[in-house]
Amino acid sequence: MATHQPRTRKTRPVPTPLPKAELHLHIEGTLEPELAFTLAERNDITLPHPTIDALRAAYSFTDLQSFLNLYYELMAVLRTEADFTDLAEAYLTRAAAQGVRHAEIFFDPQAHTSRGVSLDTVVNGLGAALDTSLERHGISTHLILCFLRDRPATEALATLHAARPHLHRISTVGLDSAELGHPPEKFTHVFDTARALGLRCVAHAGEEGPASYIWQALNLLKVERVDHGIRCLEDPELTAHLAATQTPLTVCPLSNVRLRAVNTLADHPLPALMDAGLLVTVNSDDPAYFGGYVHDNYEALRHRLGLDETTLRQLARNSFTAAFLDPRRRDELIAQLDAHPTP
Ligand code: ADE
């Protein structure tokens, strides 16, 4: 009688994630629905969506503002230091599995202080997770304090001053939230003050806003990196300038699709940005909302935009080049990337 051998299923080897840095990640945007419900229960808060599935069903966005409405609403569950520690710890655990070796992490203090949660609670809570991140997850970290551009500049300045006791934990300031109608020039004095305090500067520009906002971020806010920046391609002089100065762009492909800055991933301008000689990096932005963490963005570029292994490795290398790393750690991480086996 013929014996039936169990069929061995041929599976494609799953490539282990490339070592990389993540330079555009809003910690509040890593709040997964499951954690949101856990924290809501812990803090006796009723969420407007009765179940995890109902909440996930709300993740269908038409533009940046439609996302921001939910993003700010869900932050209500973040109240105590432990909540912020748990949020950051959950991100770091996921990031490590995605090959992240260094993360420069945005947070939005005004979104918390405006709800009665103190800056001490936010920074100490995040800090408790970040302090052990290298040891526990092999991830070095920086914190980037973002100002909400749809709030007055006076409030941003007050936030900066309130953050002064925490500056040992904060390397950089950034600018985020609703872009259209809120040009960088509004924050020139705030960024001047931040630089005088020894902080580095980045800003979201050219996500939904025009190329002129990118010029303002460069010339007035004196940013060292541009977050998103994809609309630079509408201005050839700007594109040439960004290429000549090798000013990094922190591009977020899955975010751009979910927020309809681009129609589909196949239409994404990332290859055009690279062809123009720009220093492009790939990042996840708000991964809990946009369908993937940073390695998922790399894999989406591989499968839906056809990027080859060499290009993906170049993007990972760019992430270390663009990071605010000390040279020894940068060299160590680039060596890890170079030693990483090709699938
Ligand atoms: N805050 C969180 N995510 C953002 C994004 N993609 N653009 C602007 N502000 C944000």
Ligand code: ZN
């Ligand atoms: Zn962002």
